[in-house]
Amino acid sequence: MIEQNDILGSAQTAAERAILLVLPEHISHLERLRLLTTPNRLPTVTVVGKYNHGKSRLLNELLGQDQFSVADKRETITLSSQTHHAVCWLDAPGLDADISLDDDRLALRAVWIESDIRLFVHTAKEGELDGCEHDVVKQLCNDEGLTQRKTLFVLSQIDQLPGTGELENILKALGQQAPGTVFHAVSSTRHRQGQTESKQLLVQKSGIPALKDLIADAVTNVPQARAFEAARLFEHFSTELQQQHALRQQRLEALLQRQSDQRHQFDTGLHTVLAKVQTDLLAIINAPGFGNSLTPDYASDQYKLTAAKRERARIQVAYSRACVEIDAFLAGHGVTGLSSGKTPVSGSLYTVMIAVLGISVKHARDLQRIFGSPAGIQQLHEAFTQYFNASTDQVTLAQDIVAAKLQVNVALDAIDALASFTLPA
Ligand SMILES: Nc1nc2c(ncn2[C@@H]2O[C@H](COP(=O)(O)OP(=O)(O)OP(=O)(O)O)[C@@H](O)[C@H]2O)c(=O)[nH]1
Ligand SMILES: [Mg+2]
Known part of the structure; x- marks a missing residue:
């Protein structure tokens, strides 16, 4: 099998190399075009x-x-x-x-x-x-x-x-x-x-x-035949390269569209889920017994079910439910773990939820700070979006887009390179 390097090795100029990068299987045609465009041959x-x-x-x-x-x-x-x-x-x-x-x-x-x-x-x-x-x-x-x-x-x-x-x-x-x-x-x-x-x-x-x-x-008749053949080969390369460029451009646009769609879906979905969670938690925060949770426990209350304990349990359950909803949404968008490079203390702590919200049990004040204001929700939105962008799927998609852009540029370079051939009159 002929390797790509062997093919590129047979290129005599940067222009030929640029064309072969896009159309390696057309090497014989390119060699013929080279000879047809060599002056005084x-x-x-x-x-x-x-x-x-x-x-x-x-x-x-x-x-x-x-x-x-x-x-x-x-x-x-x-x-x-x-x-x-x-x-x-x-x-x-x-x-x-x-x-x-x-x-x-x-x-x-x-x-x-x-x-x-x-x-x-x-x-x-x-x-x-x-x-x-x-x-x-x-x-x-x-x-x-x-x-x-x-x-x-x-x-x-x-x-x-x-x-x-x-x-x-x-x-x-x-x-x-x-x-x-x-x-x-x-x-x-x-x-x-x-x-x-x-x-x-x-x-x-x-x-x-x-x-x-x-x-x-x-x-x-050779000069006339050569001019005809060179023009035909030139046209052949021109059509092939334009097709390659169009294909590559389409591929790039499809990837960019996918990225834009996924970002948009994540953004609007996150907005909805945070708004719902906020509504649910605000109902808890604004409930009449909410202040009770701030009352500290005394040693004598150790085995008693105080109003403060009951309220704290209620807050914790509501908070856990909110976490489950957010987590399910994140999982649905491929945000399942932290990107590499961050060493977890333990596997179970290696989650985006913990990275954003922390591991501590939430107290009423925490919930108010995190979910009780537009600024708090905005902060959450930004933090989750960062982890979405760093998720494996999104990183892979971004890499594919970089590679696809490169492929488009390689095709454009080849089109420019073809223009450098001087056809016989
Ligand atoms: N009688 C006769 N013999 C010929 C003629 N032309 C070639 N030969 C003989 O045919 C044999 C082959 O000739 P070549 O010219 O070497 O044949 P070739 O097609 O070049 O062969 P390759 O190089 O092996 O592909 C030689 O012995 C030649 O002398 C001819 O017109 N008449
Ligand atoms: Mg012979």
Whole structure:
């Protein structure tokens, strides 16, 4: 599996890196765009086809020089290039996925990233295309329709056929197998022999001069095809990045909305619960016997149920009920414990209720101070809100929002980075 770091490592500029951070799976397209926007880059012609089909030898004949290694076995295993007449000629390994994945990777790189013109080479000896070749031909035709990158289809080694009738049969079969393609029949052997022996007719009959003319036409058209392909790729990246930005922005807005909704629900809910608790407690505070609770106990009252004791019990029960109501509300909003960093004396004391209201039994004066005035209720509201904001759910949500904002900014940076590419005219 390709790691994110490997992908980013292949970026050559900060702009490419910024784009790959958003669209790592588009690395090949980005490399192609880089080449298309590199000024003064020579038109590049490459070969594609199965091994031993005569690709390297064909390139040698086209160049008129034995630059590429030819052999009767799997020979080309790396990419090698030669500049000749202001064209870069790129020899590539054969496409045979079952033999070496690395060779295929190089072959695919030559075809899909490096080249402007592809020579698809199929040897006449094999007759029709096999399944793998057929797929490649379809992909190449499809690509030309989309990008204007030219592919020329070459039927090689025709001197190996017994006669012209056989050649016609194969060409017809190929035309049926891959509709829309025109295969150009060539023989590198005849071309070389014709040249060596100064036999012009043999040279002509080799099909190589006609193929050279087709390549020369395609080379002339490379600037226009490149401009078309670059504009298309640019548009592709632009659309993808805008989509990514929109998606990320939506995600951020959804998170912000969730945060705002949760804050609002907590705020209004807390307001309601505190108002109710206040009403309940004020009824106790304002009851006629309330003052009794302030009367101290005497030693002689130890086993007596005095009016003061009865009143204090009543206050305590009412206060406990209020605490239960507030606590239930807090639990419903994820405020279940103190945030980390505060060392509890004991687990049971590690609660928001105790942190805000304290552990002491409440006396009448305490209740009056805490619940008896708007300022006291406001203080409670603020204290509980602080613990709500510090609750695990809210902290996680806030972190998600920070991460989502970052993702939006990364997409915006990528959009800016794309604008730094200068498209060919
Ligand atoms: N008779 C004949 N043999 C040819 C012709 N072209 C290539 N060959 C032979 O076919 C064999 C393979 O040729 P290469 O050019 O090395 O084939 P390739 O497609 O580059 O092979 P890989 O590099 O392994 O992918 C060699 O022995 C060539 O001499 C041709 O037109 N006629
Ligand atoms: Mg080769």
